Amino acid sequence: MANAKQVLDVRVTKGMTTAQSNEHQRRWTEKGWGRALEIGNYDPTRERLNFEVVTGGKVRPVDKSRSIPERMAAILDQRGIKDPNEGLAEPKYRTVVNFIFGGSRKRMQELAFGSQQVDFEKGADNTGVVRKKEIEQWAKDVYAFVSGRYGEQNIAAFIVHLDELNPHVHCTLLPIKEDRFAYKEIFAGKDKYEYSERMKQLHTDFFAEVNTKWGMSRGRSVSETGARHLTTEEYRRMLSEECTTIEENIARHQRALSAIQADIRLAERRVKGLATMVGNLEKSKAEKQAELSAAERDLTANKGDAAELEVWVRTLEKELQGISEQLADKQEKLQTADRQLADLKENMSAIGQRTEELKAEAYQYSRDIHSKVDTLLKDVLLESVVGEYLNLSARMKPSERQLFDGSLVQSIAEQGTQVMHCATMLFLGMIDDATTFAQTHGGGAGGNDLKWGRDEDEDNRAWALRCMRMASRMMRPAIGKKPKR
Known part of the structure; x- marks a missing residue:
């Protein structure tokens, strides 16, 4: 279990x-x-x-x-x-x-x-x-x-x-x-x-x-747990199961649509056939009623042989009754066929709508997965870059290490969490909060020689990069102070 x-x-x-x-x-x-x-x-x-x-x-x-x-x-x-x-x-x-x-x-x-x-x-x-x-x-x-x-x-x-x-x-x-x-x-x-x-x-x-x-x-769903908290095998299996479920649902709905469409074609032929029968019977009934009316008028007016006319009237009445019974039967069957056809069309509409919803869900799911994988890869990339820098830095000569002084890579490697937090506040326009945070965490709060504020035509990526660079600068210790480790 x-x-x-x-x-x-x-x-x-x-x-x-x-x-x-x-x-x-x-x-x-x-x-x-x-x-x-x-x-x-x-x-x-x-x-x-x-x-x-x-x-x-x-x-x-x-x-x-x-x-x-x-x-x-x-x-x-x-x-x-x-x-x-x-x-x-x-x-x-x-x-x-x-x-x-x-x-x-x-x-x-x-x-x-x-x-x-x-x-x-x-x-x-x-x-x-x-x-x-x-x-x-x-x-x-x-x-x-x-x-x-x-x-x-x-x-x-x-x-x-x-x-x-x-x-x-x-x-x-x-x-x-x-x-x-x-x-x-x-x-x-x-x-x-x-x-x-x-x-x-x-x-x-x-x-x-x-x-x-x-x-x-x-x-658990991806949106609630976040794929990064799962093992690679769990993540792969979860994606496979979820995608298979969506695909199976779409395929099942498409099979049901095909079956209903076939039923609708049969139902439409049945409705058309019954409608034709009803039309023919109504025409025959009208003709028979006209014949009966004519015979009854002749009988009333004493035209022709009365005995023959009476026999003819009874014959017509019997034939008319038979046509009426057939007509009632076919009309009832036509009403039933119409209802069945309407039900089939309604079912087809509902299944068709759900199929489109499933396709939209599959598309959105795919986009969400790509977004989460993209974020996961970027996190791994950042962690790898920082790790490699720290390993290489430990083996560098002082003169070689100075090449990275003040760089974004050095800031992220040494104060990654603080720099990211400060950059986030800058990105959100919380300048005072970012300054206070930098000062209370050993930073010199940068300088006033860097143009600040988002340009009107600056996209999110360019703005984010400037925020990261500014945060890196703000988190540097003031002159004469040692950085907090």
């Missing part, structure tokens, strides 16, 4: 589709299961082990009688809260927060199945596998964490999946505070920096309150 880490992922959406709900609840038909098995690693023989946690932290089988959107609607109706997206042509408000809770695969499998032999290959038969109490207690702890933090009344679904490769929780939360949707107030904060800090704190609190007792570590 030493390497077991917790997983906490947050996805915010403007609602939940029926397709998403069906996936969480496994409300699939036989055909739906077939499609799921084609694109995902699900085990139908372990689906019976899935469960959900409900009010009061009770564990029960997954309730499939109502979809999650129906559950959310019932919660809002019961509390008299209006969905702000209701009636809008395009949803614009973030009304659903989807959490995924879990951990490292091996640890989660231990909690779920203990020491049982489970075959995780596709098509395996695991009908003899039973669910362990540990996974239920862990899930109840997570449920208590979410309830305490965001309100139990706001949890629309808390479903635990044990039929996939890595056991995990899907928690559907309504971001409601004081009977109103308040996503920004609860989660986002005033800007992306506050959001980032809140998410980091959420990870920390989740570890402290739940996973520390379940043998999982919080995990």
Whole structure:
């Protein structure tokens, strides 16, 4: 368990589709299961082990009688809260927060199945596998964490999946505070920096309150630990794992996009075919109604043989009824196909958006890594230069050593920390503080013959170099004084 880490992922959406709900609840038909098995690693023989946690932290089988959107609607109706997206042509408000809770695969499998032999290959038969109490207690702890933090009344679904490769929780939360949707107030904060800090704190609190007792570590990120505090091997492994995760996420989302695009093409053909059928049936119905009206007028006006007309009217009525039934059936199927197509397009939009976010994260991550490596290399370079100077200086003749008197290299080598501190204050415009610091640390505070102040067209690098040189000069001892060692 030493390497077991917790997983906490947050996805915010403007609602939940029926397709998403069906996936969480496994409300699939036989055909739906077939499609799921084609694109995902699900085990139908372990689906019976899935469960959900409900009010009061009770564990029960997954309730499939109502979809999650129906559950959310019932919660809002019961509390008299209006969905702000209701009636809008395009949803614009973030009304659903989807959490995924879990951990490292091996640890989660231990909690779920203990020491049982489970075959995780596709098509395996695991009908003899039973669910362990540990996974239920862990899930109840997570449920208590979410309830305490965001309100139990706001949890629309808390479903635990044990039929996939890595056991995990899907928690559907309504971001409601004081009977109103308040996503920004609860989660986002005033800007992306506050959001980032809140998410980091959420990870920390989740570890402290739940996973520390379940043998999982919080995990560390480059931004929080700084790569220089890791060994070279740890750093290399961490970078490899993080980059692989980002790349795998992008690849998985792209595969999902391809699959959805194929489904959309099929759905569009189905909608087009049904629309054509509906159009033809409506035309046939109109024609048949016109024939029936004409026959009824002839019958009323005693035109032609009355017995034949009556037979013809009954025939037309029967044919019209058959067309109407076909039309109603095709119209219902067209409505269903339209909804399915809309759900697919919504899913494609959401996955496409997340894919672009992941690409942006990968790009930013790459930039951050290069920046940190650049800083690390500069630190190593500076330390190496100073070390080599000190070694060489010790072997130099006095006349040779005088060549470096007053140089920046000598100042950094002999008073590196003080020079850097003084230069930092100069760079920030804290002239008086820099002068006081230099004087109280044995420096003569430089002289007044050096032009000081930043030029209007001076870039950061040039300004930083002048600050370093000035700090070096300020830290030199006054004439007649010996430098502090």
